Amino acid sequence: MKIGLLFLLFPMILLAIDWTSVGPGGGGAMYAPAISPHDANLMFISCDMSGVYRSTDSGASWTLLDYRQIHSSTMFTPVFHPSNPNIMWDDDSRDWSYFIRRSTDGGSTWNEVWEFFGDVCDDRSYPCEDLHCLSDEPLCVLVGGADFGLYRSTDGVNFSNVSPIEAYEIADNDSGVWVAEWNALYRSTDRGST
Numbered sequence: 001m002k003i004g005l006l007f008l009l010f011p012m013i014l015l016a017i018d019w020t021s022v023g024p025g026g027g028g029a030m031y032a033p034a035i036s037p038h039d040a041n042l043m044f045i046s047c048d049m050s051g052v053y054r055s056t057d058s059g060a061s062w063t064l065l066d067y068r069q070i071h072s073s074t075m076f077t078p079v080f081h082p083s084n085p086n087i088m089w090d091d092d093s094r095d096w097s098y099f100i101r102r103s104t105d106g107g108s109t110w111n112e113v114w115e116f117f118g119d120v121c122d123d124r125s126y127p128c129e130d131l132h133c134l135s136d137e138p139l140c141v142l143v144g145g146a147d148f149g150l151y152r153s154t155d156g157v158n159f160s161n162v163s164p165i166e167a168y169e170i171a172d173n174d175s176g177v178w179v180a181e182w183n184a185l186y187r188s189t190d191r192g193s194t
Contacts, residue, residue, distance in 0.1 A: 046072030
């Protein structure tokens, strides 16, 4: 009897939740929301029409970032440095070229640190599958893709290939770096070097 009552009340509970639109919109679908782990007021969201928006007041207002510096990603959120709130990375695509961009001022401005389409990808599919900053080595950044394998940077700027693994997802913990491929799971015990 009590379970039946819960099922009757559940729809009424859902209707009582009030959702309010606080973000930009009207020019396309919004994707990849991100909130800084260092400052809950700092937020980003991407639009499928190429815009990236930044908020410094928990979404009360939004600023469109310079299109010449960064385009939106409808699949990936910015990757935040684990201890420095001003440093973050994001992927960017334009004209069938793909870039990793880095910000050193909390996402106000962005600079290209690596273009990887021409060097490592043969087709025109979206190559970047995951971008990950290791939690205990803040300048060790891993980029994985279905088309080109796994790349590693130890300075957050320069990247080199470490494996042909088609890295779809990357995670790390005390026991290693974990990379999920289409039909396998890999672990590195040397912070992604091998």
